[in-house]
Amino acid sequence: MGHSGISIFFEGANFLRLLGGLYVSAKIAFLSIFFGGILGIVLGVLRTLHNPLLRLLLRLYLEFFRIVPTIVLLFLFYYILPQSFNINYKADTVGTIVFSLWMAAEMSDIVRGALISVPMHQVESGKAIGLSTVQLYRYVLVPQSVHLMIPATINLMTRIIKTTSLLLLISVVDVINVGQQIIEANSHRYQDGAFWVYGFIFILYFILCYPLSRLARRLERRGKAGANG
Amino acid sequence: MAEPLLKVEHLKKSYGEKRVLEDISFEVEEGSVVVLLGPSGSGKSTLIRCLNGLEAFQGGTIMFNGETVRPSPKNWRRLRQQIGMVFQSYDLFPNMTVLENILLGAVKVQKRKRDEAARQAMSLLKEVGMEQYANAYPRQLSGGQKQRVAIVRALELNPKLMLFDEVTASLDPEMVRGVLEIILRLAREKMTMIVVTHEMNFARQIGDKILFLEDGKILEETPGRQFFTKPQTERAKSFLESMDF
Amino acid sequence: MDWTVVQNSLPMFEKGFWLTLRLSFFGIIGAGVLGLICSFIQYFKVPVLRKLVTAYVELSRNTPLLIQLFFLFYGLPQVGIKFSAEVCGIIGIIFLGGSYMAEGFSGGLAGVSKTQIESGLAIGLSRFQLARYVIFPQGLMLSVPAFAANVIFLIKETSIFTVLAIPELTNTALDLIGMYYNTNEYLFMLVVAYAIILIPLSILLTWLEKKVRYGTFGN
Numbered sequence: 307m308g309h310s311g312i313s314i315f316f317e318g319a320n321f322l323r324l325l326g327g328l329y330v331s332a333k334i335a336f337l338s339i340f341f342g343g344i345l346g347i348v349l350g351v352l353r354t355l356h357n358p359l360l361r362l363l364l365r366l367y368l369e370f371f372r373i374v375p376t377i378v379l380l381f382l383f384y385y386i387l388p389q390s391f392n393i394n395y396k397a398d399t400v401g402t403i404v405f406s407l408w409m410a411a412e413m414s415d416i417v418r419g420a421l422i423s424v425p426m427h428q429v430e431s432g433k434a435i436g437l438s439t440v441q442l443y444r445y446v447l448v449p450q451s452v453h454l455m456i457p458a459t460i461n462l463m464t465r466i467i468k469t470t471s472l473l474l475l476i477s478v479v480d481v482i483n484v485g486q487q488i489i490e491a492n493s494h495r496y497q498d499g500a501f502w503v504y505g506f507i508f509i510l511y512f513i514l515c516y517p518l519s520r521l522a523r524r525l526e527r528r529g530k531a532g533a534n535g
Numbered sequence: 536m537a538e539p540l541l542k543v544e545h546l547k548k549s550y551g552e553k554r555v556l557e558d559i560s561f562e563v564e565e566g567s568v569v570v571l572l573g574p575s576g577s578g579k580s581t582l583i584r585c586l587n588g589l590e591a592f593q594g595g596t597i598m599f600n601g602e603t604v605r606p607s608p609k610n611w612r613r614l615r616q617q618i619g620m621v622f623q624s625y626d627l628f629p630n631m632t633v634l635e636n637i638l639l640g641a642v643k644v645q646k647r648k649r650d651e652a653a654r655q656a657m658s659l660l661k662e663v664g665m666e667q668y669a670n671a672y673p674r675q676l677s678g679g680q681k682q683r684v685a686i687v688r689a690l691e692l693n694p695k696l697m698l699f700d701e702v703t704a705s706l707d708p709e710m711v712r713g714v715l716e717i718i719l720r721l722a723r724e725k726m727t728m729i730v731v732t733h734e735m736n737f738a739r740q741i742g743d744k745i746l747f748l749e750d751g752k753i754l755e756e757t758p759g760r761q762f763f764t765k766p767q768t769e770r771a772k773s774f775l776e777s778m779d780f
Numbered sequence: 781m782d783w784t785v786v787q788n789s790l791p792m793f794e795k796g797f798w799l800t801l802r803l804s805f806f807g808i809i810g811a812g813v814l815g816l817i818c819s820f821i822q823y824f825k826v827p828v829l830r831k832l833v834t835a836y837v838e839l840s841r842n843t844p845l846l847i848q849l850f851f852l853f854y855g856l857p858q859v860g861i862k863f864s865a866e867v868c869g870i871i872g873i874i875f876l877g878g879s880y881m882a883e884g885f886s887g888g889l890a891g892v893s894k895t896q897i898e899s900g901l902a903i904g905l906s907r908f909q910l911a912r913y914v915i916f917p918q919g920l921m922l923s924v925p926a927f928a929a930n931v932i933f934l935i936k937e938t939s940i941f942t943v944l945a946i947p948e949l950t951n952t953a954l955d956l957i958g959m960y961y962n963t964n965e966y967l968f969m970l971v972v973a974y975a976i977i978l979i980p981l982s983i984l985l986t987w988l989e990k991k992v993r994y995g996t997f998g999n
Contacts, residue, residue: 475942482846501855622898626896639913643909
């Protein structure tokens with residue numbers, strides 16, 4: 307009937323290929339987190355400025371990325387952008403762009419939420435001693451809101467990592483794609499390859515995301531305790 | 536002389552390493568009012584919360600109505616029907632009307648018939664001037680009104696002892712008087728009460744006995760009249776002065 | 781933008797639209813029930829089940845729906861368990877959504893203020909009565925924002941069902957693109973379709989949040 311599919315992993319370079327695919331997924335994830343994070347912080351700060359037009363525009367941007375499912379975003383950017391702007395990017399790059407923009411949108415919300423939760427009288431005290439807007443942000447607002455942002459940001463990072471699983475749909479050779487290829491190639495020999503390979507990838511994602519989740523949880527608890535001091 | 540309703544002996548309580556109540560002993564006669572006074576952090580609230588089991592204590596005994604209190608959830612549950620408590624934060628249950636708030640204990644805990652309990656509830660509400668709000672929700676009431684309902688909620692169970700923990704501290708000044716008058720009336724009707732408060736005038740009017748605490752110890756136990764004119768300790772004297780008394 | 785293309789494809793999009801809604805509906809209800817049960821187990825600290833629930837929540841929150849679906853649809857049949865694509869989809873949503881809902885409800889239950897609980901104790905309520913009259917009603921009210929966020933999240937996740945060739949909205953659009961190449965029109969309709977579902981829903985849920993929040997601020 308064929309050997310148990312678990313032996314797939316000991317076959318040839320399969321295991322290494324899976325890890326290679328994971329590397330691609332992780333790379334796109336972390337690049338997106340990095341660029342998106344920076345952009346998100348900037349946008350988040352901008353959203354707290356008293357410019358209604360700016361805030362509206364940025365709000366629309368955020369809502370767009372919130373309403374449209376990520377798959378659809380990926381396809382939008384992958385198929386439509388090249389046509390409209392005559393640029394042709396590799397799937398990897400498109401993926402990174404989409405995830406960066408999504409990360410920035412969500413991040414801006416986290417940043418904004420944390421900034422507006424700083425008590426008004428703190429801001430007023432700062433103004434009363436003559437701080438400029440930039441100084442206000444630097445010395446009063448940001449330091450007092452950073453601890454609020456961290457757990458939510460880490461959770462966001464976990465979400466981005468998980469959603470990179472969708473990249474295979476725009477033909478990025480990520481870990482799931484590699485997994486599929488392996489299953490295909492070995493289907494005649496290992497009847498239950500799919501079970502083991504997908505099971506394995508399942509665990510890989512878990513290993514990647516769980517430490518982050520726990521870190522976020524611990525920081526959140528510590529943050530709450532500190533805030534109640 | 537009758538046995539005191541409440542007798543506390545050598546009560547001790549710590550939070551971890553920190554000792555918050557030290558060798559507390561006092562008695563409360565039935566029908567009398569004991570007022571706990573003292574600076575912030577002196578342990579007044581902690582002490583009163585020990586008396587209905589919201590705080591655990593590590594040493595000493597509490598005797599209520601002739602029975603030594605054995606602290607267990609079941610016992611406290613039974614005793615809490617006889618010891619009513621009103622809090623500073625007047626937490627009424629937001630998902631129930633005023634009447635339902637009041638009836639909850641009577642019907643579900645004391646297993647009384649709803650009509651009888653409702654009749655008592657309405658009559659109590661009338662005494663505090665809140666009978667037209669019987670079907671209102673807490674969010675529609677002001678702080679003072681909520682506190683009056685909270686008092687009724689505690690009285691509905693027909694307790695022998697009422698505990699008041701800084702019940703006017705969260706209220707606007709105009710509403711404070713209304714609530715204090717209700718408590719004064721209860722005192723006139725000879726309800727046994729222990730009151731924690733910062734309202735000095737009120738304390739002088741109502742206190743049969745004053746317990747002055749600092750750092751978890753009773754510094755002074757003095758009859759009401761005397762405390763405000765001639766306190767026994769220097770500490771009490773400076774406390775009264777700091778409160779403009 | 782060729783509007784005739786849009787018009788002609790409306791029937792197909794409509795079918796996908798209703799399927800998305802149907803799958804979301806069953807998935808969300810299942811996830812809600814599962815989440816509620818899990819949060820009760822955690823709140824009452826039921827001995828063995830509690831560890832199971834924690835393991836389940838961690839496992840499902842840290843893995844992508846896509847993989848869960850692949851595992852259910854391609855992996856399980858190989859060890860003898862076979863579900864149809866749609867059933868796999870709903871199971872996937874329930875599995876993933878259940879943990880998000882559980883976290884939401886747990887947060888709500890834990891958020892009931894201590895003083896409310898003390899007030900309940902002070903009138904002699906038993907632990908069970910406390911749960912029934914004070915903690916659960918208020919906890920559920922506090923969970924509404926998280927619930928709302930989860931509903932929207934899960935509806936969007938159904939777009940992933942397209943990988944199992946389930947003819948929901950995203951699949952419909954991708955299918956049409958594959959056949960007729962009118963990418964702009966079909967993707968436009970797809971975005972509009974999701975907007976039609978999610979924007980009113982978002983507004984409705986925000987209104988619900990406000991209405992319910994009143995209750996907990998009644999102090």
